[in-house]
Every structure is written in structure tokens, then in C-alpha cells.
Amino acid sequence: MIKASAWSDTLLDTSTVDxxxxxxxxxxxxxxxxxALLRRVLPQRAASLQAAAHWVDQIFQSYQGDWGDFDSGLVEVPALVERIARRTGLDQAEVQAVVDAAPASLTPLPGTVALMERLKAAGRPLYFLSNMPLPFAEHLERTHHFMAWFDGGVFSSRAKVNKPATAIFDHALKQFGLPAEQILFIDDHGPNVEAAKALGWQALQFVGDAGLERELVERGLIV
Known part of the structure; x- marks a missing residue:
């Protein structure tokens, strides 16, 4: 465990230092x-929670199908809009409005950002591994100062493959230049966590910043 009186003189256990x-x-x-995005952008279509849930299923397809191809960088926005409109019966203008509004709806979670700041202050290397369409990834890179805290990262749209496929985890290891056992991976989606564990990564399923903080303290990664 870490024993320290201040960030500047933190002593790290050799089992967690790297x-x-x-x-x-x-x-x-x-x-x-x-x-919430659909209720705001398509209020006539998503007038109730039930209707909003229906259109979430139709548009995003559990992030498979058309949207999965978008996440994987295999389809660009015009083709995505046309495909979703044809499949769902929505107007192309409606689909375009959803796609255009989605990047700004990805807002930082203050609790996680605070934990990342503590990890960075403790000298922990930070990386990311995210299923994310390219226009959304570029928006996040332009918009949020804490993106500079990461030592590297992989977006599915640039890797051309999504989690939980083995190939994206292998690609990430090469990009990061790290062995699997030297990584703690944090993801909210159970199948992604299990896929990482099967490949020798340490992994946690995220259910909130309070639980993550407890795990990081117990592992001696922050104080």
C-alpha cells in the first residue's frame, strides 16, 4: 500500500509502481x-421514455449493425445517415440531427475526471481504449483539456475494430508498448471487462466513481 504525507513524497509499492x-x-x-439526447433532438418522435427507448434501440442497435460500423470507422456520416433512415423510416434530416448533436452530449463525469487527476499526480500512466466514431473522437480531442493527461489511447474508429474483439486489445498493447499484466482496464460494459481479463489484463467494471476510488485506494494506486 502507499504510505505518504503529501503527493510530492508519495512512496509507491514496487508491485504497483509501473x-x-x-x-x-x-x-x-x-x-x-x-x-435524453433523442428526447431533446427528436421531441415529436421521443415524446415519452418508452418512445425514446424504442428509438435508441432503432438508431444505435446496441452499438452493433450500422452504428457498430460507424464506431469501427467502416462507414462515414453520410452513408450512416442514409442507412439508418432507410432501415428505420426516419427522415434523413432527423438522423443527421441526432448524429450532429451526439458529440456535445458526451459530457465529462466530474468524479472520474477528479480520479484521473489524482492518478496523474501520483505518477500513474493513463491511457484510453474506447469504442468511438471518428467525428466524436475528434470532438473530444479538441474540446477537453484533460485529454492531454493521457499518455496514449486507442479509438475503435482508428483501429477499425470494436471492443470486445480480441484484435482491439492486441492493437492497444502494441500502441501502449505495455504487457497485459501491467494494465488496469476500467470499462462499464461487462463483456469488455471479461474480454480483457481473458487476455491477461487486470480489469474492473465501472459502476460509479465512489466504487472506483475504493478499488484504486485498495490497490495502492492512489491515496
Missing amino acids: MAIVFDFGRVVFDWQPE
Whole structure:
């Protein structure tokens, strides 16, 4: 465990000194509420919670199908809009409005950002591994100062493959230049966590910043 009186003289256990922390983004670092997004952008379509949930399923397809291809960088916005409109019966203008509004709806989660700041102050290398369409990734890179805290990261749209596929984890290891056992991966989606563990990564399922803080303290990664 860490024993220290201040950040500047923190002493790290040799078992954790080289541990890198890898964050998922959606619902871990950034809030993502697609039902609220649709109720705001398509109020006539998503007039109730039930209707909003229906259109979330139709548009995002559990982040597979058309949206999965968008996440993987295999389809660009015009083709995505046309595909979703044709499949769902929505107007192309409606689909375009959702796609255009989505990046700004990814808002930082203050509790996680505060934990990242503490990890950075403790000398922990920070990385990210996120399923994210390219226009959304570029928006986050332009907009948020804490993106500079990361030592590196992988977006699915640039890797051309999504979590939980083995290939994206292998790609991330090469990008980070780290062995699997030197990584603690934090993701809100259980299948992604299990996929990482199967490949030798340490991994936690994110359910909130309070639980994550407890885990990080217990592991001696922050004080």
C-alpha cells in the first residue's frame, strides 16, 4: 500500500509502481444518455421514455449493425445517415440531427475526471481504449483539456475494430508498448471487462466513481 504525507513524497509499492490505468470513455469518463439526447433532438418522435427507448434501440442497435460500423470507422456520416433512415423510416434530416448533436452530449463525469487527476499526480500512466466514431473522437480531442493527461489511447474508429474483439486489445498493447499484466482496464460494459481479463489484463467494471476510488485506494494506486 502507499504510505505518504503529501503527493510530492508519495512512496509507491514496487508491485504497483509501473501499473498503467486504461479508461473506457462512454459512461466512464464521459456521460452518455442517448434517451435524453433523442428526447431533446427528436421531441415529436421521443415524446415519452418508452418512445425514446424504442428509438435508441432503432438508431444505435446496441452499438452493433450500422452504428457498430460507424464506431469501427467502416462507414462515414453520410452513408450512416442514409442507412439508418432507410432501415428505420426516419427522415434523413432527423438522423443527421441526432448524429450532429451526439458529440456535445458526451459530457465529462466530474468524479472520474477528479480520479484521473489524482492518478496523474501520483505518477500513474493513463491511457484510453474506447469504442468511438471518428467525428466524436475528434470532438473530444479538441474540446477537453484533460485529454492531454493521457499518455496514449486507442479509438475503435482508428483501429477499425470494436471492443470486445480480441484484435482491439492486441492493437492497444502494441500502441501502449505495455504487457497485459501491467494494465488496469476500467470499462462499464461487462463483456469488455471479461474480454480483457481473458487476455491477461487486470480489469474492473465501472459502476460509479465512489466504487472506483475504493478499488484504486485498495490497490495502492492512489491515496
